[in-house]
Amino acid sequence: MDIAIIGSGYVGLVTGACFADVRHSVICVDNDQRKIENLQNGVIPLYEPGLEEVVHRNVSANRLRFTTSTAEGVDESQIVFIAVPTPPQPDGSVDLTYIEKVAREISEVLKEYRVIVDKSTVPVKTGEKVADTIRRYAKGSVEFDVVSNPEFLREGCAVADLMNPDRIVIGSNSDRALSLMKKVYEPFMAPIMVTDMNSAELIKHAANSFLALKISYINAMSAICEASGADVERVADGIGADKRIGRSFLNAGLGYGGSCFPKDVAAFVAISDELGVPFTLLKEVQRINQNQMDRFIKKIKDTLWVLKDKRIAVWGLTFKPDTDDVRNSVAIDLVAQLLREGAIVRAYDPKGADKVAEYNLCEGVVLAKSALEAVEDAEALVLANEWNEFQSVDFVQVRKKMHTPLLFDGRNLFDPVTMKELGFIYHGIGRALAR
Numbered sequence: 361m362d363i364a365i366i367g368s369g370y371v372g373l374v375t376g377a378c379f380a381d382v383r384h385s386v387i388c389v390d391n392d393q394r395k396i397e398n399l400q401n402g403v404i405p406l407y408e409p410g411l412e413e414v415v416h417r418n419v420s421a422n423r424l425r426f427t428t429s430t431a432e433g434v435d436e437s438q439i440v441f442i443a444v445p446t447p448p449q450p451d452g453s454v455d456l457t458y459i460e461k462v463a464r465e466i467s468e469v470l471k472e473y474r475v476i477v478d479k480s481t482v483p484v485k486t487g488e489k490v491a492d493t494i495r496r497y498a499k500g501s502v503e504f505d506v507v508s509n510p511e512f513l514r515e516g517c518a519v520a521d522l523m524n525p526d527r528i529v530i531g532s533n534s535d536r537a538l539s540l541m542k543k544v545y546e547p548f549m550a551p552i553m554v555t556d557m558n559s560a561e562l563i564k565h566a567a568n569s570f571l572a573l574k575i576s577y578i579n580a581m582s583a584i585c586e587a588s589g590a591d592v593e594r595v596a597d598g599i600g601a602d603k604r605i606g607r608s609f610l611n612a613g614l615g616y617g618g619s620c621f622p623k624d625v626a627a628f629v630a631i632s633d634e635l636g637v638p639f640t641l642l643k644e645v646q647r648i649n650q651n652q653m654d655r656f657i658k659k660i661k662d663t664l665w666v667l668k669d670k671r672i673a674v675w676g677l678t679f680k681p682d683t684d685d686v687r688n689s690v691a692i693d694l695v696a697q698l699l700r701e702g703a704i705v706r707a708y709d710p711k712g713a714d715k716v717a718e719y720n721l722c723e724g725v726v727l728a729k730s731a732l733e734a735v736e737d738a739e740a741l742v743l744a745n746e747w748n749e750f751q752s753v754d755f756v757q758v759r760k761k762m763h764t765p766l767l768f769d770g771r772n773l774f775d776p777v778t779m780k781e782l783g784f785i786y787h788g789i790g791r792a793l794a795r
């Protein structure tokens with residue numbers, strides 16, 4: 361198939377590269393000239409395991425190219441995916457300016473039948489508005505179909521998620537569009553679920569907010585575990601073994617962050633309010649998420665007492681491991697709060713430090729070059745995310761380098777007993793017995 365992807369950000373680039381890898385011919389479009397030039401020169405604007413290789417392989421095979429011209433993309437493709445940002449507004453609702461702009465751009469260059477696919481995460485009923493917009497601005501009567509095809513990839517394993525999806529959701533009631541969309545996804549050999557457009561759009565928000573709810577559920581449980589002397593890891597194993605519940609996304613920690621969950625939950629709350637059916641359960645999910653960080657900071661303060669001038673090492677800055685994405689990272693919030701209290705923070709992240717420095721996200725933080733450098737003379741070590749690398753650090757060395765062996769494990773990455781044996785005073789999340 362000939363495919364255009366408008367918007368070469370995270371979702372657009374990974375989707376385009378993976379489509380090319382299954383032998384489709386793909387044009388990735390973006391209005392950021394520098395980004396496109398970089399991509400044309402083989403420079404990938406983000407870190408995602410495996411992505412660089414897939415991009416280079418498919419550019420070499422002439423199946424993947426980059427342009428700033430929407431007209432070129434629309435002219436040369438049967439299917440046009442929209443994968444532009446849908447950023448949050450201060451009230452939690454979604455800013456659909458980019459979607460509307462792309463819809464108008466497409467309408468201006470549309471000459472013959474195209475399937476226009478909404479891949480960006482959008483509120484329910486957006487597809488209907490995209491179709492209205494294209495119809496309104498199109499020059500003359502031209503045939504097209506708008507389809508919703510939400511993306512479920514996770515950063516850090518985006519290529520694998522895209523190549524091996526659990527399901528493909530296609531929202532459309534046009535047979536013509538559906539048959540083309542099925543051809544796009546045939547090589548992925550995944551179950552295809554066909555729905556109407558509104559249901560497909562809702563599936564994305566419902567899936568993400570359900571996962572966020574699962575995380576908040578176990579985080580609320582972690583507070584109960586601390587109050588009652590239980591261990592949240594054992595509770596998660598115990599309930600997660602029930603196939604109806606499942607163990608994944610039951611990892612207690614500092615709360616969910618990133619560019620999706622906080623935004624999508626807020627958007628879903630806003631849409632449900634707008635539809636006149638307030639989804640108050642999700643407001644509680646948000647409250648628990650915020651509370652989780654507050655409880656963790658309190659734990660640090662209860663132990664260290666005054667944070668002013670305390671030397672604190674933080675491992676992890678990205679919003680989760682295996683990415684360089686620091687958007688809405690709870691690790692950054694944590695560092696910012698420690699800095700506000702006057703602590704001297706030395707942080708290390710395997711991939712995120714450059715972006716933290718570039719966007720000046722934590723003014724005053726010292727960025728260390730290694731995990732061991734970060735803990736030099738530290739009075740406490742705080743683990744903010746669970747990069748694999750942190751598990752293989754020599755903790756005998758860590759213990760020697762630190763001034764005081766206090767360990768706050770914000771992701772329950774380490775075994776409390778082992779850490780105790782190594783001489784640390786260990787504080788995890790919801791692990792009252794571990795102390």
Ligand code: UDX
Pocket residue numbers: 511512513514515516568571575608609610611612613614615616617618619620621679680
């Ligand atoms: C998410 C969805 O998983 C994906 O399907 C969707 O397409 C985009 O949003 P992503 O934001 O990349 O993906 O990361 P994810 O792995 O879902 O983690 C989101 C946040 O939840 C991270 O901050 C992570 O640390 C946190 N998390 C995740 C937990 O705190 N506990 C868990 O058990 C799982």
